[in-house]
Amino acid sequence: MEMVSRLRRKFIALGTAAVVLIVFVVLAALNLASFYDEGSRIEAVLSYITRHDGKLPEKRIVDEGFDYTPEFAFQTRYYWAKFSEDGALLAADASHIAAVTDEEAEVLAARLAHGASLRGNYEADGAYYAYLITKLEGGGSFVVVMDCTREMQMVWNGVRFSVLVGLLCVLLYIALVACFSRCLVAPFVRNLKSQRQFVTNASHELKTPIAIISANTEVLEITMGKNQWTETILKQVKRLSGLVNDMVALAKLEERVSEHFHPIDVNCAETAREVAASFELPAKEQGKRIVTEIEDGVHVLADQRIIYTLMNVLVDNAVKYADDGGDVQIALASGRRGRGMVFSVTNPYAAGEGIDYSRFFERFYREDASHNSEKAGYGIGLTIAAEIVSYLKGKLAVRYKDGAITFEAALK
Known part of the structure; x- marks a missing residue:
């Protein structure tokens, strides 16, 4: 039946919309948390380098909740530069990064030091860099720039994987609901058929007394003449008969359309x-x-x-x-x-x-x-x-x- 088919489609559509919304909210929360966590970790490393004059620990320590392993100093790519209050270069070190030369490090660090933001990120040659600028006590600034390409690739890979898993979950849900939706709407179908059968049976039962009332009233009009009472009875009988016919027509409409269309x-x-x-x-x-x-x-x-x-x-x-x-x-x-x-x-x-x-x-x-x-x-x-x-x-x-x-x- 068309009505049942439409009900199943609507049920699947609404259920899918709800699942998509839930999956979207959950994945968005997880991925935002991942970005936030990675951003906090990057900022903690930049802060450590700044506080320790451009150096990372060569042995395992725990600082501000972050565990620095002995190999961490060799895995991290970064450069730094110090500038005086008038912008003159005081010191610089690009020995911990291969993608940037000493001259490039000085130019990039100077450009960042004269910028409006004290922290941020930028992309260059397909690599992702984060920076932190700290104002020195005697004037001037300390600029630290770290290559975060590997970290951000891991985060984005996690985003892509989570989206793929979310899509698979939604498709699996649609498949399961499509399979079981017939069982879910079965009680509605039975109730609908029972309702139509009741309307049809009740209408047929009503037609007989309506016809008798109409015939008896017409006999009264023939024998005793028309009056306002007989006219009212016939008028209401006609109205009730039309209503019964309309109810039967409405009950059978979908069946007629779906099966005999x-x-x-x-x-x-x-x-x-x-x-x-x-x-x-x-x-x-x-x-x-x-x-x-x-x-x-x-x-x-x-x-x-x-x-x-x-x-x-x-x-x-x-x-x-x-x-x-x-x-x-x-x-x-x-x-x-x-x-x-x-x-x-x-x-x-x-x-x-x-x-x-x-x-x-x-x-x-x-x-x-x-x-x-x-x-x-x-x-x-x-x-x-x-x-x-x-x-x-x-x-x-x-x-x-x-x-x-x-x-x-x-x-x-």
């Missing part, structure tokens, strides 16, 4: 004219008028009965609830690029200001909560229209402007 090329212009003609007399009896603007050559690939039902529901709704003496405007045009159709029905509705029109497609919704007025709102028919448009993967919109309400169905 045979799409053909439907001439929407002919269907629209047929629907409009069928409402001319009822509209005239209510002092209203049908006005059409139907474009020829509009076709869609669908079921002709379903398209007729959609148009019939919207026009019936407009004729029933249009203001007295108003025009019901029926328009049909091609969709974008000449594909599909756009069917709209507009009717005057003076009392429509400030109403939540999105609720008109809810089952049994009436704008008047008392349900006593014949023009209290829009009945179950709009729900049927919304279901049809949904099954056909179209859009049904409603808007209110200049005292008129318009329902527009767009199909591809």
Whole structure:
């Protein structure tokens, strides 16, 4: 069933979105922590070199929580330079790095010393460097620059690996949910079938007493003549009979669409004219008028009965609830690029200001909560229209402007 398929897709989509969000947050937190930890370690090394006049320990020590092994001094690539207060070079050492000569170290260190930042990083020739500038007590500055390429490569490799693991987790989740989603929605499917069966059975049971009430009332009218009581009974019987039929139609709609849907090329212009003609007399009896603007050559690939039902529901709704003496405007045009159709029905509705029109497609919704007025709102028919448009993967919109309400169905 289409509804169940849509439910499964929505369930998978929402679940996947939640898992993606969780994986993203966790991986982002882990990678940010990794960057922060590595940055703190680099700054600790730069600080140690500064405090020990450009030297690293040759034996194992622990300083500020960092463990310096005997080999660490030989593994770390760095250079440093000292400058006086007027910027003159006092001392420099580039013996601990191979990628930078003494002259280059002096120039780079001088450039950093005259910069605005006391710490930071830069890239050169594919290598990544971090630096720390310390102001000396007697004036001047001490610049230490360290090659952090290896450390940053490890961090970025960790980022790439974590992203790959995250993607694999998401794909695995999608595969598992797709396999087990049928079991998860099975109770809903059973409840849905039970609900439809109940509606169908109850409707058939109601038809018999409704028919008996109608027949007995007609006999009373024949024998005793018409009066306000018999007219009221027949009116309510007709209304109840229509409601029962609508409930059955709504319950069977998805089954009819999914199991007996045979799409053909439907001439929407002919269907629209047929629907409009069928409402001319009822509209005239209510002092209203049908006005059409139907474009020829509009076709869609669908079921002709379903398209007729959609148009019939919207026009019936407009004729029933249009203001007295108003025009019901029926328009049909091609969709974008000449594909599909756009069917709209507009009717005057003076009392429509400030109403939540999105609720008109809810089952049994009436704008008047008392349900006593014949023009209290829009009945179950709009729900049927919304279901049809949904099954056909179209859009049904409603808007209110200049005292008129318009329902527009767009199909591809």
